Amino acid sequence: xxxxxANHTQGQPGAPLLLTFHGTGGDEFQFHSLGQQLxxxxxxxxxxxxxxxxxxxxxFRRTGEGVYDMADLAQRxxxxxxxxxxKRHETGASQVFALGYSNGANILAALSxxxxxxxxxxxxxHPLIPWAPQAQPGLAAVRVLISAGQRxxxxxxxxxxxxxxxxxxxxxxxxxxxHPGGHEIDQGELLALQEFFAx
Numbered sequence: 001x002x003x004x005x006a007n008h009t010q011g012q013p014g015a016p017l018l019l020t021f022h023g024t025g026g027d028e029f030q031f032h033s034l035g036q037q038l039x040x041x042x043x044x045x046x047x048x049x050x051x052x053x054x055x056x057x058x059x060f061r062r063t064g065e066g067v068y069d070m071a072d073l074a075q076r077x078x079x080x081x082x083x084x085x086x087k088r089h090e091t092g093a094s095q096v097f098a099l100g101y102s103n104g105a106n107i108l109a110a111l112s113x114x115x116x117x118x119x120x121x122x123x124x125x126h127p128l129i130p131w132a133p134q135a136q137p138g139l140a141a142v143r144v145l146i147s148a149g150q151r152x153x154x155x156x157x158x159x160x161x162x163x164x165x166x167x168x169x170x171x172x173x174x175x176x177x178x179h180p181g182g183h184e185i186d187q188g189e190l191l192a193l194q195e196f197f198a199x
Contacts, residue, residue, distance in 0.1 A: 002050045002076075002079050004047045004048065004050060004079070004080075004083050005028060005047070005048045005050075006028055006045055006046055006047040006048065006083075007028035007029055007032045007044075007045070007046040007048075008043075008044070008045055008046075009032070009035075009036060009043065009044040009045075010043060011041055011042045011043035011044065011091070012041045013092075014092070015039075015041045015042045015043055015091075015093065016039065016042045016043070016093050016094075016095040016096065016097055017042065017043045017045065017087060017088060017091045017093035017095070017096045017097070018035045018038070018039045018042040018043065018044050018045070018096075018097045018098065018099075018197075019044075019045050019046070019047070019084065019087070019096070019097070019098040019099075019108075019119070020032055020034065020035045020044070020045075020046040020098070020099050020100070020104075021046075021047065021049075021059065021098065021099070021100030021101070021103075021104025021105070021107060021108050022046070022048070022049065022057070022100075022101065022103075022104050023101040023102035023103050023104055023126075024049075024053065024056050024057070024058050024102060024103045025056035025057065026049075026057065026101070026104070027048050027057055028046040028047060028048040029046070030046075030101075031046060031099060031101065031104075032044060032046040034099075034190075034193075035099070038099075038193060038194060038197045039097065039197055042093075042097070043087075043091040043093060045087050047080075047083060049103065049104075049107075050076070050079075051072075051076070058103050059076055059080070059103055059104060059106070059107035060072050060073040060076040060077075060103075060106075060107060060110075061073075065154065066128055066130050066154075067130075068106075068130070068131075070131075073107075073110055076107060077107065077110050077111050077114060077115075080107060080111055081111060081114075081115045081118060084096070084111075084118045084119065085118065088118070095120050095121070096118065096119045096120050096121070097119070097120070097121040097122075097123075097197055098119045098121070098122055098123065099122075099123040099124075099125065099193060100122075100123070100124060100125065100127075101125040101126060101185065102125070102126050102127075102128075102154070102155075102183070104125075105124040105125050105126060105127035105128075106127055106128060106129065108122055108124060108127075109122070109124055109127050109129055109163070110129075112136075112139065112142060112144075113133040113134065113136055114136070116136055116138035116139045116141065116142050117138055117141075119142070120141070120142060120143065121142070121143045121196070121197070121199070122142060122143070122144050122145070123144075123145040123147070123193055123196055123197070124144065124145065124146045124147070124163075125147050125148075125185060125189060125193075126147065126148055126149065126152060126154070126155050126183055126185075127146065127148075127155065127160070127163060128154060128155040128159060129159065129162075129163050129166075130159065132166075133166055135170065136170055137170065137171070139167060139170035139171060139172040140170060140171030140172060142167075142172050142173070143172070143173045143174075143196070143199075144167045144172045144173065144174040144175070145174075145175055145176075145177065145192060145193070145196040146160060146163060146164055146167075146174065146175070146176045146177070147176070147177040147178075147179070147185075147189040147192055147193075148160040148176070148177075148178055148179075149178070149179055149180070149181045149182045149183060149184070149186075150178050150179070150180050150181070151180065151181060151182050152181075152182045152183045153182060153183065154182075154183045155183065157178075160176075161176075164176050175196075177189060177192040
């Protein structure tokens with residue numbers, strides 16, 4: 001298993017665990033402070049993607065825009081599942097929240113397709129899942145927020161809608177937030193995140 005570098009903030013005893021996953025070229029600090037703002041009492045853990053693409057950190061390899069190395073993705077998902085299992089044990093958290101942006105959203109979504117038991121509340125900001133995931137009845141116990149730009153050149157709106165329909169068909173509690181722009185995160189998304197994590 002690849003040892004992941006991560007930024008940690010200790011939360012209060014009995015508090016939830018919140019994981020944040022950066023986008024391509026980000027790092028373990030990109031969304032860590034946002035996590036602290038969203039859930040100030042939580043344990044916050046922000047891993048750094050272990051793959052380098054031209055010096056930019058990613059969570060799994062790809063051969064082109066939207067063309068994923070699926071064997072590498074499967075191994076990285078397995079490694080991330082072990083990492084999250086360890087963090088759940090260390091913190092004793094019974095509720096686990098996570099947010100991921102772009103490449104971080106993709107690893108988080110891919111994780112939920114095979115291990116829906118690990119994260120209870122998933123926020124996917126501008127995900128791109130260019131394959132049809134297999135049925136996963138365990139997602140019926142998961143809350144999902146998807147946020148996206150209607151004119152996102154990297155994550156086309158029809159594929160985002162396909163992902164929403166997939167989660168809905170598996171029985172997940174899924175909601176979607178659209179903004180009129182592209183791949184950037186706008187203020188409305190931050191408000192949607194705040195509402196989603198206020199449980």
